[in-house]
Amino acid sequence: xxxxxxxxxxxxxxxxxxxxxxxxxxxxxxxxxxxxxxxxxxxxxxxxxxxxxxxxxxxxxxxxxxxxxxxxxxxxxxxxxxxxxxxxxxxxxxxxxxxxxxxxxxxxxxxxxxxxxxxxxxxxxxxxxxxxxxxxxxxxxxxxxxxxxxxxxxxxxxxxxxxxxxxxxxxxxxxxxxxxxxxxxxxxxxxxxxxxxxxxxxxxxxxxxxxxxxxxxxxxxxxxxxxxxxxxxxxxxxxxxxxxxxxxxxxxxxxxxxxxxxxxxxxxxxxxxxxxxxxxxxxxxxxx
Amino acid sequence: xxxxxxxxxxxxxxxxxxxxxxxxxxxxxxxxxxxxxxxxxxxxxxxxxxxxxxxxxxxxxxxxxxxxxxxxxxxxxxxxxxxxxxxxxxxxxxxxxxxxxxxxxxxxxxxxxxxxxxxxxxxxxxxxxxxxxxxxxxxxxxxxxxxxxxxxxxxxxxxxxxxxxxxxxxxxxxxxxxxxxxxxxxxxxxxxxxxxxxxxxxxxxxxxxxxxxxxxxxxxxxxxxxxxxxxxxxxxxxxxxxxxxxxxxxxxxxxxxxxxxxxxxx
Ligand SMILES: Nc1ncnc2c1ncn2[C@@H]1O[C@H](COP(=O)(O)OP(=O)(O)OP(=O)(O)O)[C@@H](O)[C@H]1O
Ligand SMILES: [Mg+2]
Numbered sequence: 001x002x003x004x005x006x007x008x009x010x011x012x013x014x015x016x017x018x019x020x021x022x023x024x025x026x027x028x029x030x031x032x033x034x035x036x037x038x039x040x041x042x043x044x045x046x047x048x049x050x051x052x053x054x055x056x057x058x059x060x061x062x063x064x065x066x067x068x069x070x071x072x073x074x075x076x077x078x079x080x081x082x083x084x085x086x087x088x089x090x091x092x093x094x095x096x097x098x099x100x101x102x103x104x105x106x107x108x109x110x111x112x113x114x115x116x117x118x119x120x121x122x123x124x125x126x127x128x129x130x131x132x133x134x135x136x137x138x139x140x141x142x143x144x145x146x147x148x149x150x151x152x153x154x155x156x157x158x159x160x161x162x163x164x165x166x167x168x169x170x171x172x173x174x175x176x177x178x179x180x181x182x183x184x185x186x187x188x189x190x191x192x193x194x195x196x197x198x199x200x201x202x203x204x205x206x207x208x209x210x211x212x213x214x215x216x217x218x219x220x221x222x223x224x225x226x227x228x229x230x231x232x233x234x235x236x237x238x239x240x241x242x243x244x245x246x247x248x249x250x251x252x253x254x255x256x257x258x259x260x261x262x263x264x265x266x267x268x269x270x271x272x273x274x275x276x277x278x279x280x281x282x283x284x285x286x287x288x
Numbered sequence: 289x290x291x292x293x294x295x296x297x298x299x300x301x302x303x304x305x306x307x308x309x310x311x312x313x314x315x316x317x318x319x320x321x322x323x324x325x326x327x328x329x330x331x332x333x334x335x336x337x338x339x340x341x342x343x344x345x346x347x348x349x350x351x352x353x354x355x356x357x358x359x360x361x362x363x364x365x366x367x368x369x370x371x372x373x374x375x376x377x378x379x380x381x382x383x384x385x386x387x388x389x390x391x392x393x394x395x396x397x398x399x400x401x402x403x404x405x406x407x408x409x410x411x412x413x414x415x416x417x418x419x420x421x422x423x424x425x426x427x428x429x430x431x432x433x434x435x436x437x438x439x440x441x442x443x444x445x446x447x448x449x450x451x452x453x454x455x456x457x458x459x460x461x462x463x464x465x466x467x468x469x470x471x472x473x474x475x476x477x478x479x480x481x482x483x484x485x486x487x488x489x490x491x492x493x494x495x496x497x498x499x500x501x502x503x504x505x506x507x508x509x510x511x512x513x514x515x516x517x518x519x520x521x522x523x524x525x526x527x528x529x530x531x532x533x534x535x536x537x538x539x540x541x542x543x544x545x546x547x548x549x550x551x552x553x554x
């Protein structure tokens with residue numbers, strides 16, 4: 001009988017190694033190091049132009065120059081160095097915007113779902129109103145008003161995406177609030193704020209972590225899209241979105257200018273989305 | 289003062305959300321309609337009744353998870369009928385509750401040790417690890433279960449943790465709401481034995497809600513029969529089984545398969 005075996009062994013069963021956690025965490029860890037030490041890691045100056053070295057192919061193709069591993073763009077700027085420096089903006093936006101969005105959205109969702117009543121009424125109405133705006137238009141409008149720049153992008157992401165957290169966390173907190181362990185905490189004499197933080201929060205935390213890493217991936221994409229339409233930071237600073245936008249125009253002559261940043265972007269977004277699920281598998285005490 | 293609880297004309301009505309009109313307030317339905325009874329210190333009182341008769345509602349009012357809409361609940365001389373949560377908190381240690389569904393009543397992301405220790409911490413107990421160990425020992429769980437999560441326990445073991453959490457606070461009164469109805473027959477017997485022993489050892493006052501009359505008969509000295517939010521009978525259990533007065537009690541007694549050698553199947 002499964003129950004009988006469980007008495008002895010269930011807590012001893014080791015979790016699966018979690019390949020997806022290791023892969024995604026390694027990629028993101030590497031990216032963080034690269035972003036931190038970009039000036040020392042990047043082989044070239046990402047802004048240095050050399051028209052004689054324009055559209056050099058990556059190292060394995062005929063005509064490659066040593067020192068330009070992933071080739072150069074039409075202005076002769078080193079693609080690898082630009083990707084390395086682009087990681088700074090991408091990760092800064094992902095971590096800062098993701099975290100702030102999560103804190104605001106999850107807090108509001110938790111309050112609404114647990115306290116119910118008029119608090120829920122106000123927060124739910126706000127969510128409804130927010131959801132009525134088309135997000136892409138909303139973000140472009142916001143950036144247009146705030147002016148381009150890193151801070152504007154972060155503000156735009158937070159302002160638009162907090163509802164993503166608030167909605168899910170509210171529903172989850174509401175479901176948890178109906179459980180008997182909440183009534184039990186009350187019988188034990190725990191107040192409302194304590195119950196919310198000590199009883200409900202641990203049970204919505206796995207969901208919050210998954211949403212947070214997803215949001216970080218989304219932030220990377222949003223930043224790339226805004227760079228693509230030239231609404232991100234100043235065009236001089238290398239960004240992955242900006243590189244993709246520039247590479248698009250010369251994709252037939254120099255595909256690498258487009259493909260390498262695109263692949264990096266894709267891997268990063270994928271890694272973020274897998275990180276959350278991986279963390280949940282590894283650390284959530286309740287096996288699903 | 290021999291009575292731990294004295295309940296007078298207790299009324300409780302709740303808003304019926306299913307019948308709420310689009311605008312305006314939901315109609316209230318009366319769930320408890322003027323109950324009066326007492327629970328003497330040290331007594332084991334059974335509360336029986338059909339489904340929907342208001343047993344759980346009465347229980348939740350006793351531990352003030354619900355606020356009555358009329359009448360009075362006095363606990364050890366203190367009127368707790370409308371006591372606000374803050375004033376109630378220091379008293380809460382003294383009346384505890386064991387829930388029907390042990391999976392739902394144990395926080396799935398807390399370890400057993402935390403589940404038992406948190407209420408102790410809230411009420412400022414000292415030597416908490418010792419008390420946790422003693423509570424586990426009382427309910428017959430090995431000490432190393434303290435580091436387990438609820439999903440790593442069987443149903444009967446979970447219910448024992450629920451009991452350990454309640455008795456660790458050294459309460460005067462425990463409400464047990466259908467605590468064995470979710471368990472298989474052998475776990476039921478174990479939990480009931482345990483409860484019987486604890487009542488004797490710790491001098492607890494117990495209110496035991498059940499629709500299983502054979503359990504009530506075994507455990508409780510006195511039985512209150514509830515029907516549609518009213519008390520139809522409140523007598524010593526032996527008398528009640530021997531000579532049910534109310535028609536409803538007779539119906540209940542007939543509905544349960546008590547061993548009856550004279551029974552002839554036709
Ligand atoms: N929150 C609520 N809102 C409205 N009505 C409720 C609510 N809770 C319970 N009721 C109603 O109150 C009545 C008594 O419910 P209660 O849970 O006390 O019954 P019970 O005797 O414990 O039944 P059971 O044996 O099925 O557990 C039922 O008719 C039920 O529908
Ligand atoms: Mg009930």
